[in-house]
Amino acid sequence: MSPDAPVSLVLPCGAIGLVGGWLTADVLEMDELVPRFLLAGVTPIVAALLGHYLTPRIGGVWGDGSMAFGAGDAPADGLPWVDAPGKWTRRGPFVAGVLALWAIVVAGVVNGMTIGLVAGPAGMIIGAAFGAVFALPFVPALAAVLSAANRVGRARAGSIVALSDRRAVWAATAAVIAVALQLGSGLAGAAAPDLGRLVAAMGFAVVAGLCALDAMELARVLKLPRERSGAGDEVAERIAEEIEAGATGVMAAGDDGAASSAARVGGKGTGERIDLGLGDEVHVEVVRPTHAYRGAQQIARVVRGNRERAVAALRAGLMRGAGALAIGAALWGEVWK
Numbered sequence: 001m002s003p004d005a006p007v008s009l010v011l012p013c014g015a016i017g018l019v020g021g022w023l024t025a026d027v028l029e030m031d032e033l034v035p036r037f038l039l040a041g042v043t044p045i046v047a048a049l050l051g052h053y054l055t056p057r058i059g060g061v062w063g064d065g066s067m068a069f070g071a072g073d074a075p076a077d078g079l080p081w082v083d084a085p086g087k088w089t090r091r092g093p094f095v096a097g098v099l100a101l102w103a104i105v106v107a108g109v110v111n112g113m114t115i116g117l118v119a120g121p122a123g124m125i126i127g128a129a130f131g132a133v134f135a136l137p138f139v140p141a142l143a144a145v146l147s148a149a150n151r152v153g154r155a156r157a158g159s160i161v162a163l164s165d166r167r168a169v170w171a172a173t174a175a176v177i178a179v180a181l182q183l184g185s186g187l188a189g190a191a192a193p194d195l196g197r198l199v200a201a202m203g204f205a206v207v208a209g210l211c212a213l214d215a216m217e218l219a220r221v222l223k224l225p226r227e228r229s230g231a232g233d234e235v236a237e238r239i240a241e242e243i244e245a246g247a248t249g250v251m252a253a254g255d256d257g258a259a260s261s262a263a264r265v266g267g268k269g270t271g272e273r274i275d276l277g278l279g280d281e282v283h284v285e286v287v288r289p290t291h292a293y294r295g296a297q298q299i300a301r302v303v304r305g306n307r308e309r310a311v312a313a314l315r316a317g318l319m320r321g322a323g324a325l326a327i328g329a330a331l332w333g334e335v336w337k
Contacts, residue, residue, distance in 0.1 A: 009149060013048055016173065018040060019177050022191075024134055026189045027187065029189030047138075049107070050103060054146065054149075057087045058100070058146055058150050088100070100146055105136075111131050112126075112131020113127050144172045144175070145173055148171070158275065164314055175203065182197070184196055185197050207321055208321075211325070214314055221307060221311055274304070275304050276306065278305050283304075284302055
């Protein structure tokens with residue numbers, strides 16, 4: 001299987017832009033509806049365009065900047081990010097971060113000039129300056145989302161880790177919006193503080209739900225044996241070797257591919273197929289027939305990937321989600337004081 005495709009950042013960035021534009025109007029204490037809705041209308045459009053621009057440029061590495069390579073997959077020159085799906089990610093974490101920062105500031109300038117267009121050339125110049133300044137609060141917000149998006153592509157498409165990484169992008173988006181609205185509801189110029197608190201609560205509920213899904217997947221992976229059932233069993237060993245020899249084709253082919261591999265080495269059936277996403281090891285569990293007429297051994301489960309690396313990735317995601325919920329809990333009481 002190929003690495004997972006990047007998550008589109010159009011909707012995450014657009015949603016953050018909508019909330020950011022509204023909160024900017026609160027900071028500026030805009031009482032008139034026209035400039036407020038102009039700011040809240042243009043900002044998400046520019047932010048969505050920024051997300052479209054960033055989508056193919058970010059993705060494919062661990063949070064520490066290293067690629068999630070399988071055994072023997074490390075690049076020859078030793079740079080762990082050179083084969084990442086993201087165009088900027090391939091150039092290294094520092095360059096990718098600088099380019100992302102540049103893109104955010106440029107988007108802020110464009111946003112300010114677009115809004116200032118209603119006041120003519122002078123308004124565009126002033127708007128560009130304000131746009132650059134007010135782009136700075138978007139940097140940590142978008143950095144959280146881009147950090148999550150940067151991990152998409154490190155695992156095989158459709159695997160347990162890949163699906164968790166895709167959910168993390170939406171969890172980061174929901175957490176950023178929730179925290180921003182919690183803080184914004186305490187502003188003196190807040191236009192709808194109660195609505196902000198309600199949306200913030202919904203955002204943290206989304207984060208909690210996605211964390212629960214990750215927790216269930218982690219429990220599922222932890223139940224997998226560290227070694228295949230009946231380690232040393234000749235049929236299990238031969239099935240694993242057969243699948244490893246053509247792992248990408250067999251796992252992608254599904255039941256037919258696994259069944260043909262099993263049949264060639266004396267196994268029967270396909271069993272449960274689990275792709276952890278990280279690593280190319282194949283573990284096969286077989287069940288010996290217990291009926292009177294003994295036949296071919298049944299395949300109970302075929303697991304592809306490294307269990308320890310998958311557990312580490314899922315635990316890290318849970319820790320990030322728990323951190324976001326802890327921040328929300330700490331801020332919740334302060335907002336209501």
